Amino acid sequence: MRAMILKEFRELRRDRRTMAMIIVFPILLLIIFGYAANFDVSNIPTAALGPQAESISQQAPDLFDVTIIDPSGTAENAQALLRDGEAQVAVATDTQPPVAFVDGSNLFTAQAAAGALGHLGDKITVEVLYNPDLITAWVLVPALTGLILMFIGTVVTAIGLVSEREHGTLEQLAVMPLSPSTVILGKIIPYFIIASVDMVIVTVLGILLFSVPFNGSVVLLTVGAAIFLFVVLGVGVLISTVSESTGQAIQMALFFLVPQILLSGMIFPLAAIPWGIRWISYFLPLTYYTMISQGIMLRGAGLDSLWQPFLVLATMAVLVFTAAVLRFRRDLTPRRSRAETQVAEGAAA
Amino acid sequence: MTFGVENLTVRFGSVTALRDVTVDIPAGRVTAIVGGDGAGKTTLLRALAGLVEPDSGNVRRPDVDQLGYLPTGAGSWKDLTVEENVAFVGGAYGLTGAPLAERADPILERAGLAGAKDRLAGRLSGGMRTKLGFSLAMLHTPDLMILDEPTTGVDPVSRIELWRMISETVANGAAVVMATTYMDEAERAASVVLLVGGRVLLSGRPDDLIGAMPGAITVTESPTDRSLAWRVGPVFHEWLPSGTPGGVDTVQPDLEDTCIVAELQSRSLTAGDRP
Incomplete structure (x- = not known):
């Protein structure tokens, strides 16, 4: 028994990734959950429009952070601000009583806002847009499509590529008359197709089973999903290049996946995460895909209001995918260096 | 055409894996690379x-489409x-449809895999999987076949079948180079290269190497110098560097004896205390 326990500890000590998983992962989870797992929204970006905009901004409770004051604005402008994600609550005072439009696509923010505004009684009319009944599934399904794309794009792709290395067939591919780009694309395209089909199935099922609305452009969401898929496929390829086994690939993928689920705004609202942790969210691709999918499906937002997440995702796609392809290409072509010239000379001789 | 390497040195960090190695691999012949682990x-x-x-x-090698490679323990x-393995590899070399079937069917027949076309490669026995790997490597009729210990862990019958396939490949004009730990296999090769510590210790036809072995080999149950003896079954073979002293029976050395003697001689030369 003692020998067995010692053996296990010795093996663990040398398996640095598992050790990191055992020690770092619980600490990471504790910190993230401790700080980020917060449904209580304390700061809601708010717009005040119409003739009483100034007075609304002065009288608004602390919960509402009035960042936009437009005395000439109308109810129509207020709805546009919500659609474009520039505010989560917009109070239009061009009607009597004033109307507070609340963005229902930000579930917990909307719940907090509706609760606070409800205390005002008849003084204000509250109208929740995009998700009037504040149904959780309506908010989760768009984000869930991203999670599925990420799972297939990262975990399944990494496992698929690592298995070639594990079984020794990567070397065989390297000596076959296949260009590195053929091998890389040949390995990635099937996962791209599978992830796309999965995403369509989940979206359609979400619409059919949970009546999730699809108010925006299908083409725009398809483009957004494709860009996001390039990012996560790139991460999958990168993970495969630094993993020797399937187990290692899964470990690394977990390190990548878990923070995305917790910090992307998919479950916990970004506004409720303190800045000490929230900055991490802005390095995570799922954060931007969630903004895009919720914006398009629930609010019917267009590219004019979603260009920023699109731009960030596209930049991530170029950087990550290029890095992944370069690393994978290196694994496939160790012969493309000094040796090649010598081989050509030798063969000619 | 002769393939091979000339004055090849390969380092991995501070470790020199190959040092100034020259090996010729002529067409129509099997060249066996022998040596211990880490050689x-x-x-x-x-x-x-x-x-x-x-x-x-x-390094002299043909273009990649004329190269067949069977790595250790894989190949499919x-x-x-x-x-499906045949279709994939054939497709990579531009073979599809009837031309692929024309080429693959006889190979699979000779490999004893014609009746196993629908079986998953992972479900084949070790020997059958190696034969499949070999079949895939020779599917495009390469000029140079590189086989890394193809018979290790393969049952004797499959080894014989694999050697028949290797002989056919060579008869068709391909150059075959194979690493092996089995000396009886190496003896079948046209030439043998003994690698020790990344250096070529012996190189040539097996008979020539055996004939050129210095000293003599004696069979004994109690060797006079343990450092020059090795166990062969119940007895020892002992190398007598200075030849046969009177009254001692010697045996005809085989390739294994020759390789061991070469290594012993190399060690003693390095140590500087023996001829």
């Missing part, structure tokens, strides 16, 4: 296949059937 056999084959970058020296995709 540099796999590195040599991988350098030949273009998978390792030499630090210096030349385990989640594909035999037929």
